[in-house]
Amino acid sequence: MKITLRPENKSDLEAIDDLLNLAFAFDPHSHQNEGAILQRLRESRKLLLSLVAIDESGELVGQIAFSPVEIDDGSPEGTQNWIGLGPMSVNPRLQRMGIGRQLIETGLKEMKSREVSGCVVLGEPGFYERFGFNTYENLILPGALAPFFMARAFNGEVPGGIVHYDPAFSTD
């Protein structure tokens, strides 16, 4: 199946919401707030990249987002230029067909070209390890279970520190 990837535009927003509702409906780790997170990121201009996957019929079947994270490493300025991957999803009807891979590989390549230092992700290790993500003992996301919080450096080493996602990810 031929899939086209492109950045989201305004006319995609309803289809993205529908996709997120469908893909996260039965995810026990989801707070069913992925659409709200994306909307808050858009409004605060923190949505660095949202790529959508479009199938041959024009249907939006996948999406991936990136936003800045702060890493508190104890220094006054913190670790700069790190991003978080997520949310990402593929229509359950079309999962395990390589669409997620295309979204991640293209998304990471684009973010790397923007001189980002590295990326963190909270998710399924069996999936994200395929894309170079690993756990690091000294890089901590408060509240997250260690095996599910991973990082991948684009330049240099993975820093140690406490990671803070954008407030848009808050579940309050």
Ligand SMILES: CC(C)(COP(=O)(O)OP(=O)(O)OC[C@H]1O[C@@H](n2cnc3c(N)ncnc32)[C@H](O)[C@@H]1OP(=O)(O)O)[C@@H](O)C(=O)NCCC(=O)NCCS
């Ligand atoms: C996670 C998700 C985005 C993967 O998308 P996908 O299109 O099914 O992924 P792909 O088909 O490109 O899979 C890429 C590789 O990962 C493997 N894989 C897919 N899902 C996996 C999983 N949950 N665990 C382990 N491996 C997985 C595939 O077998 C494939 O391996 P291969 O390249 O060796 O054949 C999709 O399953 C999804 O939307 N899940 C629900 C929402 C979610 O959990 N999102 C992530 C948290 S933000």
